[in-house]
Amino acid sequence: MKILVCISHVPDTTSKINFTNNNSEFDKNGIQFIINPNDEFGLTRAIWFKEKNGASVDVINVGLQDTETTLRKTLAIGADKAIRINLEPKDSSVVAKSIADYINENNYDLIIAGRESIDYNGGMVPGMISALTNINFIDKCINIELKDGVVNASREIDGGKENISTGLPLIIGGQKGLVEENDLRIPNMRGIMMARKKELLVLEPTEYSNTLETYNFEKPEPKGKVTLISSDEIEKLVDLLHNEAKAI
Amino acid sequence: MAILIFAETYNGEFKKDCYELASYAYDLASEKNMSVTAICFNASNPSELSNFGVNKIINSSNEELKDFDATIYSNCISDAFENENSKILILSSSSNSKYIGGILAIKLKAGYITNVISKPSFSNGFSVTRNTFTNKAYEKVNILSENSILGLSKNSFGIKENSTKSEVKDIKFNIKSALNKVTSIEKMTTKVTIADADIVVSGGRGLKGPENWHMVEDLADILGAATACSKPVSDLGWRPHSEHVGQTGKPVSSNLYIAIGISGAIQHLAGVNSSKIKVVINTDPEAPFFKAADYGIVGDAFEVVPKLIEELKNFKSSNN
Numbered sequence: 001m002k003i004l005v006c007i008s009h010v011p012d013t014t015s016k017i018n019f020t021n022n023n024s025e026f027d028k029n030g031i032q033f034i035i036n037p038n039d040e041f042g043l044t045r046a047i048w049f050k051e052k053n054g055a056s057v058d059v060i061n062v063g064l065q066d067t068e069t070t071l072r073k074t075l076a077i078g079a080d081k082a083i084r085i086n087l088e089p090k091d092s093s094v095v096a097k098s099i100a101d102y103i104n105e106n107n108y109d110l111i112i113a114g115r116e117s118i119d120y121n122g123g124m125v126p127g128m129i130s131a132l133t134n135i136n137f138i139d140k141c142i143n144i145e146l147k148d149g150v151v152n153a154s155r156e157i158d159g160g161k162e163n164i165s166t167g168l169p170l171i172i173g174g175q176k177g178l179v180e181e182n183d184l185r186i187p188n189m190r191g192i193m194m195a196r197k198k199e200l201l202v203l204e205p206t207e208y209s210n211t212l213e214t215y216n217f218e219k220p221e222p223k224g225k226v227t228l229i230s231s232d233e234i235e236k237l238v239d240l241l242h243n244e245a246k247a248i
Numbered sequence: 249m250a251i252l253i254f255a256e257t258y259n260g261e262f263k264k265d266c267y268e269l270a271s272y273a274y275d276l277a278s279e280k281n282m283s284v285t286a287i288c289f290n291a292s293n294p295s296e297l298s299n300f301g302v303n304k305i306i307n308s309s310n311e312e313l314k315d316f317d318a319t320i321y322s323n324c325i326s327d328a329f330e331n332e333n334s335k336i337l338i339l340s341s342s343s344n345s346k347y348i349g350g351i352l353a354i355k356l357k358a359g360y361i362t363n364v365i366s367k368p369s370f371s372n373g374f375s376v377t378r379n380t381f382t383n384k385a386y387e388k389v390n391i392l393s394e395n396s397i398l399g400l401s402k403n404s405f406g407i408k409e410n411s412t413k414s415e416v417k418d419i420k421f422n423i424k425s426a427l428n429k430v431t432s433i434e435k436m437t438t439k440v441t442i443a444d445a446d447i448v449v450s451g452g453r454g455l456k457g458p459e460n461w462h463m464v465e466d467l468a469d470i471l472g473a474a475t476a477c478s479k480p481v482s483d484l485g486w487r488p489h490s491e492h493v494g495q496t497g498k499p500v501s502s503n504l505y506i507a508i509g510i511s512g513a514i515q516h517l518a519g520v521n522s523s524k525i526k527v528v529i530n531t532d533p534e535a536p537f538f539k540a541a542d543y544g545i546v547g548d549a550f551e552v553v554p555k556l557i558e559e560l561k562n563f564k565s566s567n568n
Contacts, residue, residue: 119380156490161490212389215375218386227544231545234556245524
């Protein structure tokens, strides 16, 4: 079985977000980058398939050279080969088209992408790849098992989960639940050494025109001061929520 | 020209965000001299949408459309978009709408923007503001393509009634067979979901253990609220992942968010940032949540919450 995991290179979840170049770009200065958490759950699940079912695991990223540290980390964790499409990701549809082109030329059985990246929160790349490759898609996937060519998967729905039976090939938008937080792997020294010898293929992109263009970022206004209420006067909170906030 | 909205139903009833989508579309349509068409599946009372400015309601009644299927639903919506000569499709931010948004963007060759929080501006092409970096920033985006899809963030526009004369049409779409077979659906809660709730009551590690969650549930019950939790609580297995609120969990954009025993890690605060009113109850006055909240009580949840429940009971009985 051939698995492809789509990897986003995103700021660490604790990052302070700032913008530069007249507020038109994210300021990468001093930012620690990580594997997008939703992708990392999927990558770990893929490595379990590799260990238990004998799958091969490739990873793909659309990004400039700075994302290679993140790709090397995925190789150190256990991916077999990395592909980087040499393009600054500015538009989700262009990212999806670039990945779909690679998939169309290199048949995969299972494609795992994160449900969304934690930076721009577009949440659309896996669905777009599905439409571009005509491969079936399950979003917000929280469990996937394979037996005799049959896929049993679950997806999160509002207020519960839906259990699905389907086949391969398949694309999933993954998230926590595919594996748990404490299943995530920290690369060990042997993994890091091996990662250096694994292939990291850099491909030049096909040119696609953007459908969207970001022209400005803004940060929310700082919050006003909190109104503190004494724990002996809880009736005041109820009153404020009703009369002032109109929330109850 | 019509703006198309996808109005989701659950057991035949419109989900609440349909009314917000309709209100938003009506507002935009009036400004641009357009009309609003809604597409829905198996709605038991489709004409309800006429109260929110929808001119035409395409309600396809078909057993095969009873359960959500991304392939089938996106095919029908895409057919309706083309039949209506539409250029703008408006979706909600529900799990199902986000599921089909990317597929539809490719089918309709549309620029697709999720988490939209503003009305479009036409001063510089066609642009909208969206939430980004999990509510830590806003982004202004121009749509360069002819067609566009806007995924509206919940509670960003509000519901506005506009009684309109509308026609209801039952259209039979050409339905292909589903690729995913739904074997079962497990509902974690019979109550309101985090996605639909106006009020969310959320608990953190300060509650000391899952056995104390009855306090959160009792408070939620009296408010008609959904229950949620912080990341450590779901990682510890005290509560299901589906309740985890934050950057790697769910975003919450409710009217009221009550955080009990949650200190307020940056990832959690980002996830609740778009909620309108935030209340924090915590023993530690230095907890970062106090900086993000509108109202705060410094105190022990085990004393404060039961008292709050009592006060709310008094409030509810005197207001009914």
